[in-house]
Amino acid sequence: MNSKSSIVYIAIGSNLNNPPFQVKKAIKAINYLPKTNLLSHSSLYKTKPLDFKNHPDYANIVIKISTSLSPVILLKSLKNIEFNHGRVCNERWGSRIIDLDILLYDNLILNSQTLTIPHSQLRFRDFVLLPLLEISPELTLPTGEKLKTIANNNKEIYIINKTTIVYDSSTCSNSFM
Ligand code: ROI
Numbered sequence: 005m006n007s008k009s010s011i012v013y014i015a016i017g018s019n020l021n022n023p024p025f026q027v028k029k030a031i032k033a034i035n036y037l038p039k040t041n042l043l044s045h046s047s048l049y050k051t052k053p054l055d056f057k058n059h060p061d062y063a064n065i066v067i068k069i070s071t072s073l074s075p076v077i078l079l080k081s082l083k084n085i086e087f088n089h090g091r092v093c094n095e096r097w098g099s100r101i102i103d104l105d106i107l108l109y110d111n112l113i114l115n116s117q118t119l120t121i122p123h124s125q126l127r128f129r130d131f132v133l134l135p136l137l138e139i140s141p142e143l144t145l146p147t148g149e150k151l152k153t154i155a156n157n158n159k160e161i162y163i164i165n166k167t168t169i170v171y172d173s174s175t176c177s178n179s180f181m
Pocket residue numbers: 016017018051052053054055056062064096097098103131
């Protein structure tokens with residue numbers, strides 16, 4: 005049976021144990037998920053920590069995937085990847101080896117106890133808005149708002165620099181330039 009494929013945007017962040025390496029490892033693991041394919045990714049952004057100024061800098065990226073996994077199964081799969089990468093559960097606002105957040109799932113609006121789509125912090129975070137804008141400049145949110153408008157309203161300047169990440173899904177290897 006053919007299950008419907010959805011377009012999903014995922015934010016990836018890391019500020020521990022060689023963040024660019026952790027990001028690449030996570031992309032690889034997501035691309036390996038069943039019924040899931042990486043479609044595109046933004047540049048890799050080196051960013052100053054939001055909220056915890058004394059924490060190490062982050063590597064942030066946004067990826068676009070197609071998947072036939074339901075939102076809940078995808079969430080569980082991402083939590084599983086976080087766990088396998090050694091993320092400790094109780095550090096909600098602390099430094100983290102890897103953080104994987106579902107930003108958008110087709111045009112779905114979902115508010116459950118475990119999952120909020122679009123992501124509740126999406127509109128407040130440059131480290132998510134700018135990479136998202138880079139890969140989908142014409143995106144309209146399920147609320148009808150244009151991503152461009154939201155991104156331009158955000159005034160936090162803490163992006164340090166961008167690098168190009170090259171991900172070759174045929175060999176499942178990737179490198180930074
Ligand atoms: N700050 C940046 N720059 N990038 C993140 O991914 C990130 N994640 C977080 C908090 C602590 C809010 N700060 C962050 O969870």
